[in-house]
Amino acid sequence: MxxxxxxxxxxxxxxxxxxxxxxxxxxxxxxxxxxxxxxxxxxxxxxxxxxxxxxxxxxxxxxxxxxxxxxxxxxxxxYWYPVMVSMLLLLVFAASLFSRQSIIERFARLQHPDLPDTGVRYTRRVTQIWCGFFCMNILFTSGLILGKYWHAWAVYTGVISYLLMGVLFGGEFLYRRFRLKI
The missing domain is CATH 1.20.58 (Methane Monooxygenase Hydroxylase; Chain G, domain 1)
Known part of the structure; x- marks a missing residue:
């Protein structure tokens, strides 16, 4: 199973x-x-x-x-499926901000179970940044749908949004490794 x-x-x-x-x-x-x-x-x-x-x-x-x-x-x-996925991710990330641990903190604690207070604040901020990304993704994708820009919708939702997620993920990873030395 x-x-x-x-x-x-x-x-x-x-x-x-x-x-x-x-x-x-x-x-x-x-x-x-x-x-x-x-x-x-x-x-x-x-x-x-x-x-x-x-x-x-x-x-x-x-x-x-x-x-x-x-x-x-x-x-x-x-065409609204990518918007729904972003909304679900936004819901999960945003809801975690109201729980004891944000979703990014939970991921961080897999590697660092004794995460210091500075790490907790940092992971909360990163969770907020991801929430902002999902909001912008929802708005941009919705604009493409409402404007009936179908080709642009396919390119954005199939390529560009994933590249942007990769840049955000990679940028945060590099920032954490080289700036914060975590």
């Missing part, structure tokens, strides 16, 4: 990364239904194999959303 769970997660990540291109290029050949059904099946499997209740609920919500999109044959709504 653990291998199947890992395989489902890997497929979900891969399809989510490739989704802008799957949708942009695939819709002209398949239409909404096959792609929406594929996404619904993947999210259903994720819901079934998730161990945490919140993951099960969010996965089930996305599964039902894709079932609804398939039923409605909503071509325009299919």
């Amino acid at each position: 653990p291998r199947l769970h890992a395989a489902v997660n890997a497929v979900l990540v891969l399809v989510s990364i490739l989704y802008p291109f799957i949708w942009y290029f695939g819709q002209q050949y398949t239409g909404v239904i096959p792609i929406a059904v594929l996404m619904a099946i993947i999210w259903l499997l994720r819901a079934l194999f998730s161990k945490k209740l919140l993951q099960k609920l969010l996965s089930a919500m996305l599964m039902f959303l894709f079932v609804l999109l398939a039923w409605l044959h909503s071509t325009a709504a299919m």
